Amino acid sequence: MTITEAETSVFDTLESQVRSYCRGWPRVFEYAHGCRLRDEDGHVYLDFFAGAGALNYGHNPPVLKRALLDYLERDGITHGLDMSTTAKRDFLETFRDLVLRPRGLDHKVMFPGPTGTNAVEAALKLARKIKRRETVVSFTNAFHGMSLGALAVTGNAFKRAGAGVPLVHGTPMPFDRYLDGKVEDFLWFERLLEDRGSGLNRPAAVIVETVQGEGGINVARAEWLRALADLCRRWDMLLIVDDIQMGCGRTGGFFSFEEAGIVPDIITVSKSISGYGLPMALTLFRPELDVWEPGEHNGTFRGNNPAFVTATAALDTYWADSGTEKQTLARGEQVEAALDEIAREHRRSGAGYRGRGLAWGLTFTDAGRAARVCARAFELGLLVETSGPESEVVKLLPPLTATPDELDEGLRTLARAVDETG
Structure with missing residues (x-):
């Protein structure tokens, strides 16, 4: 079924105008497996969007699906607030053994609510509680969520405007290479910290994405991240x-900051932590930062036990050894090579690319080109989306489980879409 403006459907008559992805992909989807979706008319699409990064292991991974079905069939706990359950225990033990301990991390695990913005809100609240300061520094083109606290540290003007109230207690600083390398890293930030007349209140915390996904696949260098960690420690x-x-x-390792060799005080995790697209989020923090009073931050759906089940299965399946990391880096090299060829063929139109692991962006000097490429790619059977402040970047987030042949198919489709929108 194709959704058109002329057609009266329940989506048009009942659902809010706020919907967005369905406008770029006007189909009614009914089936998904691995890297592919199928609409109810039988058209098949290769998915290089992966639920905005919530489906790193593809759609309906069989091992995770089996674990979920078995759990539901035996009437396992579905809703549990923050009560202790067998599903939560299994997840915590597995997360500790396969993720935290191998990386030398001893962070406490908090379930703040089921979405990424819940995790960010908890992180901001905790930082302010600990330091007894209000200001949090973020970076240009950052995106941290759509609730008010997260929006205050988000850069996108369109999303910020939706708040309807002043967004306060957040101060932006230039992200890595925002000034094209013409200014020494953190020169402005540290000068403001040093100058008692700068007007910058001493921040409680700094929040950063190592790769800005919604901001345009802006990749922070490892040395920049290390310098930021040092700045935070000194101040x-x-x-x-x-x-x-x-x-x-x-990006390869389980955490994107591993390459830089830093240890954040607080880490927010969501999207693919459940492994199955089920809502789940974590806020991780060093043990000495666990100063919460019981119930001081809570939420009805922070104990999503079916998500604990699939998350545990995902860790056991994909993170018991280094195979997933090595495969992702190898697949990333395949994507980079294809994007390099596309960029060279379209150099005159200002094409470029950037990324890490299996997060990549194809850029154009013509800001409208990316949207045209995405639209044509959809017509050709490939799901990709735009990102960046002007939607000037074609963002590629294929599942980590995509085969070389599937990546090649999608990249050839992308190349054709670029050729046909020149």
């Missing part, structure tokens, strides 16, 4: 890494 600011879209293996 008594907590370092929060938002790993909601780039965590769970998207």
Whole structure:
């Protein structure tokens, strides 16, 4: 079924105008497996969007589906608030053994609510509680969520405007290479910290994405991240890494900051942590930062036990060894090679690319080109979306489980879409 403006459907008559993805992909989908979706008319699409990074292991991974069905069939706990359950225990033990301990991390695990913005809100609240300061520094083109606290540290003007109230207690600083390398890293930030007349209140924390997904696939250098961690340490600011879209293996390692060799004070994780697209989020923090009073931050759906089940299965399946990380890096090299060829063929139109692991962006000097490429790619059977402040970047987030042949198919389709929108 194709959704058109002329057609009266329940989506048009009942659903809010706020819907967005369905406008770029006007089909009614009914089936998904691995890297592919099928609409109810039988058309098949290769998915290089992966639920905005919530489906790192593809649609309906069989091992995870089996674990979920078995759990439901035996009437396992579905809703549990923050009560202790067998599903939660299994997840915590597996997360500790396969993720935290192998990386030398001893962070406490908090379930703040089922979405990424819940995790960010908890991180901001905790940082302010600990430091007894209000200001949190973020970075240009950052995206941290759609609730008010997260919006205050988000850069996108369109999303910020939707708040309807002043967004306060957040101060933006230039992200890596925002000034094209013409200014020494953190020169402005540190000068403001040093100058008692700068007007910058001492921040409680700094929040950063190592790769800005919604901001345009802007990749922070490892040395820049290390310098940021050092700055936070010297000026008594907590370092929060938002790993909601780039965590769970998207850039190679389970956490995107591993390459830089830093240890954040607080880490936010969501999207692919459940492994199955089920809502789930974590806020991780060093043990000495666990100063919450019981019930001081809570939520009705923070104990999503079916998500605990699939999350445990995902960790056991994909993170018991280094295979997923190695495969992701190899697949990333395949994507980079294809994007390099596309960029060289379209150099005159200002094409370029950037990324890490399996998060990549194809850029154009003509801001409208990316949207045209995405639209044509959809017509050709490929799901990709735009990102960046002007929607000037074609964002590629294929599942980490995509085969070389599937990647090649999608990249050839992308190349054709670029050729046909020149």
